[in-house]
Amino acid sequence: MADKLDSMFGDVTVDDFGPVKLKAFRDELVANGMPTKWKHKRKKPKKPLARTYINRIINSVIGMFTIAVAGELVDVSKVQQLKTLDTLRNGQTTAPETEPVRPVPIEHVRMTAPFLSPIIKAMLRIQVATGMRPGEVCIMRPCDIDRSGDNWIYVPSKHKTGWRGKAKAVPIIDDARDAITDFLQRHPESYCFSPKEAMEWRRAVGAAKRTAPLSCGNRKGTNVKKDPN
CATH class of the missing domain: 1.10.443.10 (Intergrase catalytic core)
Known part of the structure; x- marks a missing residue:
């Protein structure tokens, strides 16, 4: 997601990046998600991002500004400004919901x-x-x-x-x-x-449990790297 943020607002100064631009970045995540792995050169299909995952991404962006405040690179008012953007709520967005994780029986x-x-x-x-x-x-x-x-x-x-x-x-x-x-x-x-x-x-x-004869396939020690990383 960092590449997408950089492509959209990489040339925007910190002073000019506010809740409106943060919302535009979030809207892009909701609309287009992220490309999935595709072996062909034609247009890659898009994978929708879950609502909770998008909220985590937005919080991570705000977190970057929080770290900058700790380093006295950005005024704390910038973080307070970005936090005024409401989180995506269930039923108020087209971003899909995730199934709850339940314990294995x-x-x-x-x-x-x-x-x-x-x-x-x-x-x-x-x-x-x-x-x-x-x-x-x-x-x-x-x-x-x-x-x-x-x-x-x-x-x-x-x-x-x-x-x-x-x-x-x-x-x-x-x-x-x-x-x-x-x-x-x-x-x-x-x-x-x-x-x-x-x-x-x-x-x-x-x-x-091996059924293949030892003369065929791998045998113990034949596929071991001499200098593994």
């Missing part, structure tokens, strides 16, 4: 378990039992889990609201405790879950 999650590697399966069990974010499960280390009491407590080394100075502690009980136990034998400061080990399991399963 737990029955569907359980159906995937037989096909997962032991590492991914353990991570799934822990996340379902505790409600942790995926990133918090990925960075679990033995040293982050206090096992001195009857109840184990996991304190993530970093989490979403850590930058606000808030602490977080997650009880590791029931199925989560059973799932993590086998991975606590590692070095205290190493991660419990290794992507390398998960990929080794996946490749081993694929090799066991």
Whole structure:
């Protein structure tokens, strides 16, 4: 979207960019959306942008001016002026609405378990039992889990609201405790879950199911880059 903003108002000074021009940019997003990938050279079809996404783009533009105010490059009145533009509201625009994101039924999650590697399966069990974010499960280390009491407590080394100075502690009980136990034998400061080990399991399963003779296709080590980035 930055290219579209630049093409429309790249030669406009900060003093001349106000709510009217910001609304014109928003109207362009509503009317024309963004081009989709198209392999032919004819005119690219347009993909309509959702109302909530357009509002986020407009807030990002205002955010750029807010950063400029912090750097004493723009007067704060410019940000206040841009914020007078009302957001697009449901039912008051032709921009489409997005479907609400709903949780996956737990029955569907359980159906995937037989096909997962032991590492991914353990991570799934822990996340379902505790409600942790995926990133918090990925960075679990033995040293982050206090096992001195009857109840184990996991304190993530970093989490979403850590930058606000808030602490977080997650009880590791029931199925989560059973799932993590086998991975606590590692070095205290190493991660419990290794992507390398998960990929080794996946490749081993694929090799066991191989039907093509070894003289055909790829074999172990034949398609590995000597100097990967």
